[in-house]
Structures are given as C-alpha cells and as structure tokens.
Amino acid sequence: MFEHIQHLRTSSLHVSSDTSDSDSSDDDDLYCSSCNKSFVTKVGLNQHLEFSAVHNWCFICSRDFKNANALFNHSKSPVHNAPTHRCPFCTKMCKVPSGTAHHIESGACHHITRHQVTAAVHSMGIVPTISVSRRLEGPYVPPTxxxxxxxxxxxxxxxxxxxxxxxxxxxxxxxxxxxxxxxxDDDEFKCPKCKRQFALISGLIQHIESEVCGAARISQVEDFASDLAGRFSRALKL
Known part of the structure; x- marks a missing residue:
C-alpha cells in the first residue's frame, strides 16, 4: 500500500513539472495553509507535502487526506483513470459520473442550466428518493x-x-x-443512506462515489449514473 502512495508522491509522472529552483510562482502557490508556512520554491513546497507527517497529499489532484489509508483508497478510485464516461449530449469525456453531471450543470453543454438539470432529475421519481423532503409535498414546482x-x-x-x-x-x-x-442554491438532493443534503445532483453523485457512507460501490454508482443519464436525456428532451 505505502509503496503505491510513495510512487504517487515522487514519480515525475505525478509531480508538477514546474519544479525548477529558478521558476517563479505566485506567493499563494508556494504557501501551505494547513501549516501556515511559505516556501521559496515549488521544490520546497513539494518536499514539505511529501515528507511532513501532517500531510497525506495526492500530487495528481492537489488534495490532502486525513491519513495514509484515505490517500490509498483515493489512489485506487476512478479519479486517476482515463476518461471513459461520455456526456449523453455531446462528445465530452469525463473520468467519473459526477464529472459528467458537473459538465452538464455548468452550462457548457447545449447551454443547459443547473436549474434544468435539477428539475429534470426531480421529475424522474427515483426510488429510493433522493429529493429532499420538502420536494415530496405535491408535484415538483420549479423555483423562481x-x-x-x-x-x-x-x-x-x-x-x-x-x-x-x-x-x-x-x-x-x-x-x-x-x-x-x-x-x-437551496439543497435539493439527499443521500438515500446518510441523508446528507446537496444543492446539485453532481454533489450527490460525487458523495456516493467517495463511498464515505457506504451508500454504494463504485460499480453500482456507474450503473446508476448510466441509467440516470438515459432517463435524464429523455426528461430534458433535447
């Protein structure tokens, strides 16, 4: 396990190529907010992130994890895979289902808005329900x-x-x-297991992808997202 983590931390494939002592960078890029410590070079910052006991850093994602096991689980997740999830409305490829959902919500695809996405998902009547409780009191009415x-x-x-x-x-x-x-935005969706709430469907999918509450395995998330994409595209009627 730890050999894999060490590879992620030190391999030239995963560390930013901008590591020359002579390279300049904005002060914010050479600052560790967790430790309240500034560095002169990117090399110094990367060494700090690699060797400090405070950090369990993924150099690919620029994310910190609470312990080595969390970093290891992250490294095994689809987030580092090649893009295999295609947007149902265009040729955009994403690494994970939540990435596809975020792409559509962002307005980058056919000018679809996040409000249209939310309304379409609510109209599906998904079981178990992922709509927050206030949305179950009668038919869904899109907000102003x-x-x-x-x-x-x-x-x-x-x-x-x-x-x-x-x-x-x-x-x-x-x-x-x-x-x-x-x-x-108001929270519109909830995890069917832990009941945590999210404003966007991409946030809910990302939460389930993380397996933090065990709502589903990655393979189940992909199956759910595939089914959701098909039903969603029909609901939007593009």
Whole structure:
C-alpha cells in the first residue's frame, strides 16, 4: 500500500513539472495553509507535502487526506483513470459520473442550466428518493430563478463583498460569477443512506462515489449514473 502512495508522491509522472529552483510562482502557490508556512520554491513546497507527517497529499489532484489509508483508497478510485464516461449530449469525456453531471450543470453543454438539470432529475421519481423532503409535498414546482448582479457599490475598500455571505472577491466579475453560481442554491438532493443534503445532483453523485457512507460501490454508482443519464436525456428532451 505505502509503496503505491510513495510512487504517487515522487514519480515525475505525478509531480508538477514546474519544479525548477529558478521558476517563479505566485506567493499563494508556494504557501501551505494547513501549516501556515511559505516556501521559496515549488521544490520546497513539494518536499514539505511529501515528507511532513501532517500531510497525506495526492500530487495528481492537489488534495490532502486525513491519513495514509484515505490517500490509498483515493489512489485506487476512478479519479486517476482515463476518461471513459461520455456526456449523453455531446462528445465530452469525463473520468467519473459526477464529472459528467458537473459538465452538464455548468452550462457548457447545449447551454443547459443547473436549474434544468435539477428539475429534470426531480421529475424522474427515483426510488429510493433522493429529493429532499420538502420536494415530496405535491408535484415538483420549479423555483423562481433569480439572477443577481452586483455593482461597484459592493466594494468595501479592500475587495468586492458578497451580500449573501462573508466571502469577498478581487474583481466585480468574480463576485457576479459567485452570486450566480450554486453557492447560495437551496439543497435539493439527499443521500438515500446518510441523508446528507446537496444543492446539485453532481454533489450527490460525487458523495456516493467517495463511498464515505457506504451508500454504494463504485460499480453500482456507474450503473446508476448510466441509467440516470438515459432517463435524464429523455426528461430534458433535447
């Protein structure tokens, strides 16, 4: 197990090629927020992530895990596989089912919106239910879609402040992107096992893919996603 982890950490195939001492990088790219420590070079940061007992770092995904076993399980997951999941509406290939769902929700495919995706999935009547309880009180009624547009008045002297949450952004366009993202959407879906709730179907699928609550095995997730994609494409009637 640990030999495999060591390979992920040190192999030149998995570590960023931008590792020269002479290479420059933004300060944020050379900072470990977990340890509150800055580094002069990318090499120094990578060595810290590799050898520090605090980290169990995947260099492919730039993700930290709570222990070596969690990293090992991650390394065995489909996330490092070649893309094999095709979008039902275009030629886009993704590595995991949640990636396909996110691709469609993002509006990158035929300008489908995440709201259309949510409405289509709710209309399927999936059993066991994955809709949050309030959606079961009568037929599903699509919510009113609100489009936000912040102005220069959002600037607080240092950054552009979101008026719905504490986050702030360097540019007005970034704030408006945030406001019209799923960041403030209501939770629409729930895990049928642990009942954790998610705003988007891609979030639920990603949760099940992680096997964190044992709702399903990876193979079952892929079968479910394949069936969902077929039914979903018919529901959208593209």
């Amino acid at each position: 879609i609100v489009h936000y547009s912040a102005t220069e008045q959002s600037f607080n002297g240092k950054a552009f402040q979101c008026y719905l949450c504490p986050r702030s952004f360097k540019s007005l366009s970034s704030l408006n992107t945030h406001l019209n993202s799923a960041a403030h």
